[in-house]
Amino acid sequence: MTNKVKISIDLMGGENSPKKSLQGIDLFIKRNRNYDDYFFYLFGDKNIVDSELKKLKYLKNNYELIDTKIVVSDELPALSAIKKGKDSSMWKTIESQINLDSNVSLSAGNTGVLLVMSKMILKTLDGVDKPALAGLWPNKKNMNVVLDLGANIECGEKNLVDFSEMGSALYQSLYPQEKPKVALLNIGSEEIKGTDLLKNTYSKLKMLDSFGDFEFSGYIEGNQITEGKSNVIVTDGFTGNIALKTAEGTANFLTENLKKALTSSFISKFSTIFSYFALKEFKTKLDPRKYNGAIFLGLNGPVVKSHGSTDELGFSYSIEVCYKIAKGDMMKKIKYNLNHIKKLNDEKREH
Amino acid sequence: MTNKVKISIDLMGGENSPKKSLQGIDLFIKRNRNYDDYFFYLFGDKNIVDSELKKLKYLKNNYELIDTKIVVSDELPALSAIKKGKDSSMWKTIESQINLDSNVSLSAGNTGVLLVMSKMILKTLDGVDKPALAGLWPNKKNMNVVLDLGANIECGEKNLVDFSEMGSALYQSLYPQEKPKVALLNIGSEEIKGTDLLKNTYSKLKMLDSFGDFEFSGYIEGNQITEGKSNVIVTDGFTGNIALKTAEGTANFLTENLKKALTSSFISKFSTIFSYFALKEFKTKLDPRKYNGAIFLGLNGPVVKSHGSTDELGFSYSIEVCYKIAKGDMMKKIKYNLNHIKKLNDEKREH
Numbered sequence: 001m002t003n004k005v006k007i008s009i010d011l012m013g014g015e016n017s018p019k020k021s022l023q024g025i026d027l028f029i030k031r032n033r034n035y036d037d038y039f040f041y042l043f044g045d046k047n048i049v050d051s052e053l054k055k056l057k058y059l060k061n062n063y064e065l066i067d068t069k070i071v072v073s074d075e076l077p078a079l080s081a082i083k084k085g086k087d088s089s090m091w092k093t094i095e096s097q098i099n100l101d102s103n104v105s106l107s108a109g110n111t112g113v114l115l116v117m118s119k120m121i122l123k124t125l126d127g128v129d130k131p132a133l134a135g136l137w138p139n140k141k142n143m144n145v146v147l148d149l150g151a152n153i154e155c156g157e158k159n160l161v162d163f164s165e166m167g168s169a170l171y172q173s174l175y176p177q178e179k180p181k182v183a184l185l186n187i188g189s190e191e192i193k194g195t196d197l198l199k200n201t202y203s204k205l206k207m208l209d210s211f212g213d214f215e216f217s218g219y220i221e222g223n224q225i226t227e228g229k230s231n232v233i234v235t236d237g238f239t240g241n242i243a244l245k246t247a248e249g250t251a252n253f254l255t256e257n258l259k260k261a262l263t264s265s266f267i268s269k270f271s272t273i274f275s276y277f278a279l280k281e282f283k284t285k286l287d288p289r290k291y292n293g294a295i296f297l298g299l300n301g302p303v304v305k306s307h308g309s310t311d312e313l314g315f316s317y318s319i320e321v322c323y324k325i326a327k328g329d330m331m332k333k334i335k336y337n338l339n340h341i342k343k344l345n346d347e348k349r350e351h
Numbered sequence: 352m353t354n355k356v357k358i359s360i361d362l363m364g365g366e367n368s369p370k371k372s373l374q375g376i377d378l379f380i381k382r383n384r385n386y387d388d389y390f391f392y393l394f395g396d397k398n399i400v401d402s403e404l405k406k407l408k409y410l411k412n413n414y415e416l417i418d419t420k421i422v423v424s425d426e427l428p429a430l431s432a433i434k435k436g437k438d439s440s441m442w443k444t445i446e447s448q449i450n451l452d453s454n455v456s457l458s459a460g461n462t463g464v465l466l467v468m469s470k471m472i473l474k475t476l477d478g479v480d481k482p483a484l485a486g487l488w489p490n491k492k493n494m495n496v497v498l499d500l501g502a503n504i505e506c507g508e509k510n511l512v513d514f515s516e517m518g519s520a521l522y523q524s525l526y527p528q529e530k531p532k533v534a535l536l537n538i539g540s541e542e543i544k545g546t547d548l549l550k551n552t553y554s555k556l557k558m559l560d561s562f563g564d565f566e567f568s569g570y571i572e573g574n575q576i577t578e579g580k581s582n583v584i585v586t587d588g589f590t591g592n593i594a595l596k597t598a599e600g601t602a603n604f605l606t607e608n609l610k611k612a613l614t615s616s617f618i619s620k621f622s623t624i625f626s627y628f629a630l631k632e633f634k635t636k637l638d639p640r641k642y643n644g645a646i647f648l649g650l651n652g653p654v655v656k657s658h659g660s661t662d663e664l665g666f667s668y669s670i671e672v673c674y675k676i677a678k679g680d681m682m683k684k685i686k687y688n689l690n691h692i693k694k695l696n697d698e699k700r701e702h
Contacts, residue, residue, distance in 0.1 A: 140604075150538050153546055187501050187592040195504055195589070222596030226604040235593075238546070242540040243597045245573030250601040253491075253577040257637060258508055260610070286608060 002064075004039045005326040006102045007319065010093040011044030012071040013350075014108025014308035014315075021108065022059070024315025028323075029058035031316070036062070038323055041096050043068045043089040068092050074308070078112040082120075088115060089338050094121045097301040103326035106318060108306035115151060115296065120282045122299040127338055130159045131298030133237070133305075134170055135244060135289040136321070139228035145171045146225070146233040147182075149294060160184070160201045160234055161208070165337035167232040168214040173237040173328030174321070175231075179215055183230030185239060186219035193219060201234075204344075211340040251286075260271035289314035295320035302330060355390045355413075356534055356677040357453045360669065362395030362446040363422040365459025365659035365666075369395050372459065373403045373410070379674075380409035382667070387413070389674055390546040392447050394419045400551075412647040419443050425659070429463045433471075441465060441625055445472045454677035457669060459657035466502060466647060473650040479691055481510045482649030484588070484656075486595060487642040489674070490579035496522045496531075497584040500645060501592035511535070511552045512559070516688035517648040518583040519565040523678030525672070532564055534581030536590060537570035544570060552585075555695075562691040579651070594689075602639075640660025640665035644672035651679060 002014060009025065012017035023242045025040065032038075038064040042049070049065060068089040085091050092110050094117055096102040107114050115133070124131055133172035145167045168180035184201060188196040191202065202219070209216040222243060225233055235243070278306050293312035296303040302325050306318040360376065362369035375393065383389075391414040393400070400416060418458060419440040423432050436442050445468055447453040458465050466484070471658050475482055485498035496518045503510060519531035537545040542553065553570070560567040568581045573594060576584055586594070643665040645656040652675050657669040 026542045061376075138604075143384070153538060187504060187589055187596075223600030223603070226600050227596060233464050238538055239590060239593055242536060242586075243593055244540075244575045246576060246594045246597050247573075247601040249574030249577050250598040251605060252574070253489075254602060277670075285612075286605070314386060 004037050005323055006039050006041060006104075007101070007322045007326065008041040008043065008093045008096040008100070008102040008105045009319070010047055010105070010109060011042055012068075012089040012109070014113075014306060014310070017108065018049050019052050020055060020083035020310075020312050021315055023312035024319060026056045026058045027312055027316035028319040032320075032323070033058070037327075041093075041102050043092045043096075043101055045069050045071070045089075056091045064221060066096075067151065068094060072113050074110050077112070078116060079223065081113045082116055085113065085117065086094070091117055091121070094118050094303060095299075097122060104302045104304065104322045106304045106306060106322050108308050108310070108315065108318075110308075111294075111305055114305055118296055118299055118303045122301045125298055125300055125334070125338070127342065128162055128166075130155065130162070131296055132159075132163050132166065134163075134167055134295045134297050136174075137225060137233070137244070137247070138286060138291060139226045139231065141228035142175065142231075143291060144225065144228075144231045144233050145174070146235075146240060146244065147297065148237035148240050149244055150233065150237045151296075152237040153241075154238070155197075155236035157197060157200045157204060160197075160236070161204050161341055162298065162338065163234045164205055164208070164216075164232065165213060165341060166334050167234060167288065168293060169330050169333035169337050170297060171232050171327070172333055173325050173330040176328060178231070180213070180232045181217045181230045182214045182219040182232045182234060183217045183224075185222065185233055185235035185243065187221065189219045189221060189224075191218070193226070193255040207344055208340060211337075211343070213337045213340060248288075251288075256349035290317055295321065295325065297334065300331075301333075302326070318343060339344070355388050356674055357390050357392060357451070357455075358673045358677065359392040359394065359444045359447040359451070360458045360670070361458035361460060362393055362400055362458070363419075363440040363659060364465075366664070368459065369400050370403050371557065371661075371663050372666055373400070373407060374663035375670060376429050376476045377407045378663055378667035379670040383671075384409070388678075390414065390445055391445045392444075392451055394443045394447075396420050396422070396440075404609060417443060417447075423464050425461050428469060429461070432461065432464045433467055436464065436468065440467055441513060442472070445469050445652075445654060455653045456654065457655045457657060457673050457674045459659050459661070459666065459669075460646075461659075462656055465656055466653065467659075469654040473652045473654070476649050476651055476685070476689070477564070477583040478693065479513055479517075479598070479649040480566060481506065481513070482647055483514050483517065485514075485518055485646045485648050487525075487644060488576060488595070488598070489637060489641070489642060490577045490582065492579035493526065493582075494642060495576060495579075495582045495584050496525070497586075497591060497595065498648065499586065499588035499591050500595055501588045502647075503588040505519070505589070506548075506587035508548060508551045508555060509697055511548075511587070512555050512692055513649065513689065514585045515556055515565060515567075515583065515592075516564060516692060517685050518585060520681050520684035520688050521646055521648060521676070522583050523684055524681040525675050527679055531580070531583045532565070532581045533565045533583045533585060534567045534568045534571040534575075536573065536584055536586035536594065538572065539601055540570045540575075542569070559691060560696070562688075564688045602637075637663075639641070641668055644669035646672065646676065651682075653677070655664075
């Protein structure tokens with residue numbers, strides 16, 4: 001048991017829970033039956049959970065259910081939710097990294113509440129001012145880590161440098177064979193472009209490159225995010241959030257128009273049958289559920305947020321993210337990487 | 352002649368010019384033959400232009416060709432280009448709003464050079480600190496005006512308020528029957544979200560709403576840009592540029608994947624023939640060439656920038672934008688709208 005990856009899951013957060021979260025666990029096990037090196041701490045109302053648990057095919061052992069009657073309400077303002085929330089499944093899920101031996105926590109509940117609770121319980125890592133919310137973004141090769149996605153609307157040079165090192169650690173947990181390539185999101189790729197903040201961050205990252213945590217690939221523009229030449233895209237939370245939402249909006253807009261076009265005439269209705277297989281492949285590859293799971297970086301323990309509205313498949317992918325983060329020892333990597341920033345600053349001071 | 356809309360066109364800017372620009376003019380006339388209330392001042396090298404001019408079907412009169420031998424080079428740095436550029440087709444195209452009676456200038460040449468030259472020749476409008484670059488963005492109903500797209504990476508409250516009034520004037524020239532609906536791009540739609548800058552701009556726009564130039568619809572998030580509930584989307588040039596490029600990148604990424612999926616198997620190759628008509632409609636509706644044409648707002652005359660890499664169809668749509676701006680008397684509307692900001696400030700001062 002001690003060598004197993006321990007994943008804590010808030011069964012009650014998000015739409016259609018606990019059914020969705022439990023079936024998500026089952027789907028995860030179905031895909032990863034051969035590993036068997038994971039253990040789940042599950043938090044939820046036993047009365048509701050038990051009947052759903054019985055229906056599962058794969059989750060038979062390797063778990064402990066901790067009965068928690070209180071659920072963080074999406075309707076309450078964040079502060080009230082937090083006050084009432086110390087006995088909630090969300091709180092307990094995070095706290096299990098301290099009072100149990102859990103390695104990572106997952107919830108599909110309210111993002112704001114989860115962020116505040118996580119900070120309260122796990123505390124910010126030594127040397128980090130602002131924890132960040134990192135997301136997964138498809139690119140031509142596999143996927144990017146993009147951060148910050150909205151935890152901090154205003155960021156300084158130190159924050160962006162921290163994000164680069166922490167995002168690299170996350171990327172390496174997800175893709176152990178690949179070297180993270182950090183890029184700063186900007187409005188041009190030439191070195192002279194952008195704000196002073198970006199220019200200063202640029203020189204700092206250029207220096208940090210030599211420590212080998214990541215390769216610094218300079219600035220990229222919004223249209224290069226999906227190219228796959230860089231895979232850790234760093235920006236402030238305001239810009240990151242706007243970019244993410246704009247990409248989501250564009251994708252929805254295009255697929256809606258495509259659907260309309262494919263069903264608007266008889267001949268195209270007919271063709272839809274033929275296109276079915278081709279489009280299915282297209283959808284499978286770009287299925288947003290595969291990129292489900294935003295990761296809070298910069299606390300003394302990893303917390304993963306699943307989309308509240310995702311289904312069991314999406315939830316199962318966020319468990320996959322938890323598994324990789326814990327298995328890849330992301331926390332150790334983060335500390336190792338952050339130490340290089342300290343080293344660089346110390347060197348500078350000496351000169 | 353005096354009642355005609357006078358459009359000045361730099362024939363030499365962008366790829367495949369002057370062929371592309373001349374054929375673009377021809378396409379514009381083909382679509383708008385019944386109007387006949389426009390006149391073109393064309394600027395380019397007579398030796399090269401003449402042979403292309405002869406091939407055109409529709410451009411037979413209603414134009415004057417002004418021989419300009421010098422072309423602004425895309426290779427030169429902006430400053431050198433400008434120094435050498437006072438006899439260029441680009442310079443003359445802008446200048447014709449002063450020394451001829453032209454109403455609007457169009458070029459597909461270098462954006463940076465065009466922006467600087469336009470400022471030098473036309474000068475910034477009284478009361479405006481920063482001219483903005485506005486673009487067209489498809490939405491569910493028709494299209495949005497989005498500004499600033501990158502002319503100003505840092506903006507204050509005054510700039511964003513100016514952009515709102517100027518963007519509304521542009522929108523009304525494009526859609527005379529509709530009332531502009533201004534929205535501020537933000538990371539949440541609740542009034543309490545965002546930076547202080549956005550909050551202050553929010554209250555100012557709420558007050559300006561009463562003058563009737565636009566309806567203020569509050570904040571929108573990136574995924575709502577294409578919804579069509581707002582149609583003048585206001586943001587700083589950094590955020591606007593990232594949003595625009597990210598949307599372009601997402602659209603390219605999706606269509607490339609779609610193409611791949613549709614041609615990857617035999618059955619799907621077969622289906623492509625059937626899907627052809629449906630997809631053609633899809634492409635036609637969302638053809639980026641239809642949204643070609645960024646507009647510099649805030650100078651003593653309108654300047655339109657066509658994408659350098661667009662083709663004759665794209666160029667013809669940017670002529671359409673020029674025509675509507677001049678026909679709809681956008682400059683008069685801009686001055687009228689900006690006056691309301693002054694009025695509001697005066698009222699405040701009195702209280």
